[in-house]
Amino acid sequence: MIGAKLKKYRLGLGVTGETLAGLAGIKRSWLSQIENEKKYPPVDTFMNIVEAIARISPLSEKNASEILTEERYSDFRKLVTVEFEDYDISDTEIKKMGYDLLSDYAVRYSGTYLFFGYLDDFYPSEIEAKKIEEDIRDYYFNGYKDPEYWVKSLVDKRFIPSGQSEINVPLYKIEEIRVPLYEWWYNHILKDFYDTFNTDIVVTSEEMTIFGALMSLVSSDGTFTPYSSEDITNIPKSLLNEKTVIFDISYIKDKNLKLTLDGRPLSNSEIDMMDVSVSAIRYKRERK
Structure with missing residues (x-):
């Protein structure tokens, strides 16, 4: 799913794989494997490609207003x-x-x-x-x-001349256009992926890692914060490798914590149910 969507965005822009790969800082062959879903990108690479697409995506009737x-x-x-x-x-x-x-x-x-x-x-x-x-x-x-x-x-x-990462025409050099336009496309693309993950499609464990990153980026208003690999810790089962991880469940309502169950994010009401359970456990402990 991930590779096919990224390829659709690239073809919609009319740029070659070589150009997009260069803008994303990866090899053309690596992008080709991702687009053809022979390989799954790590989160850093996925975000680099998304950001590259967002930087060269133009104004249109759907975002101009x-x-x-x-x-x-x-x-x-x-x-x-x-x-x-x-x-x-x-x-x-x-x-x-x-x-x-x-x-x-x-x-x-x-x-x-x-x-x-x-x-x-x-x-x-x-x-x-x-x-x-x-x-x-x-x-x-x-x-x-x-x-x-x-x-x-x-x-x-x-x-998009060699050595540059943005559309090289005067209109897109206007900061009052360029900056919000990039932010619009960044949010639009990530929301597209996020919404797709929240359907009934079957995803791989590698894709779930990216979904986990998106859940850590999405804000309460539905926009996505800028990505930094240092700000995200995603722990899928495959990475535990029989190691013990200690986590204090009293933090389940922390705004920076994104909880999932079977790969799907918990709703606010479901988190409230967990919070009630935590309170019940505390109450039982105090009565001992």
Whole structure:
């Protein structure tokens, strides 16, 4: 299940296995074995692949309304400058971005040129200012709809050059887009796996290890915290290897503890039932 899902995400982005493997820091052959479910990835490798996919996944109709908010636009606009001459970019680079050399102004964000615009020679100054503001706003909220930014156009190394780990186009260099977009995809992908694990599908012990990691990451609001291998201790039966593990069950309601039964997480009511049992045991001990 795990490999097939990861492969589906990769194919949906239109990137090669070689590119995704490079972004995830693993060998192409290792990714191929995972995708074809000949091997199961350890948690670290699984999370590296998920994070790599999240970094290169674009805006779309299903997430744009959550990412492109007025509040973020306000923060973005404060970092935008408009230039009318003496651009700090070569003519070659301007043409490479798809613009000619007859533009009337350029919009720049934190040192990056986003786009070049045109004005009517007969515009009064106040109309020009309004037109520029409208163009900036339209770029932020609707730029992703341009066919150049469609997922099938984000083809492999055209927008993900060697040595880089993100989409290399101006729109996705805007921090007010890039950061929440990554977080959206990170949560979306992990929730997809988490929800699948919570169905009646049959999973292997290796897959259960990943499910255990996901349970340790999921918050009460359904989002997933950033992954760190140092923050997770998962103890499947296969790792006990006849060793004795001592655990104080008084901590069963600790927010950082995720309990499972037969591979399925306990609900809040089931945890409350266990807590009642613990209280009953305490009561019996005290009466001795």
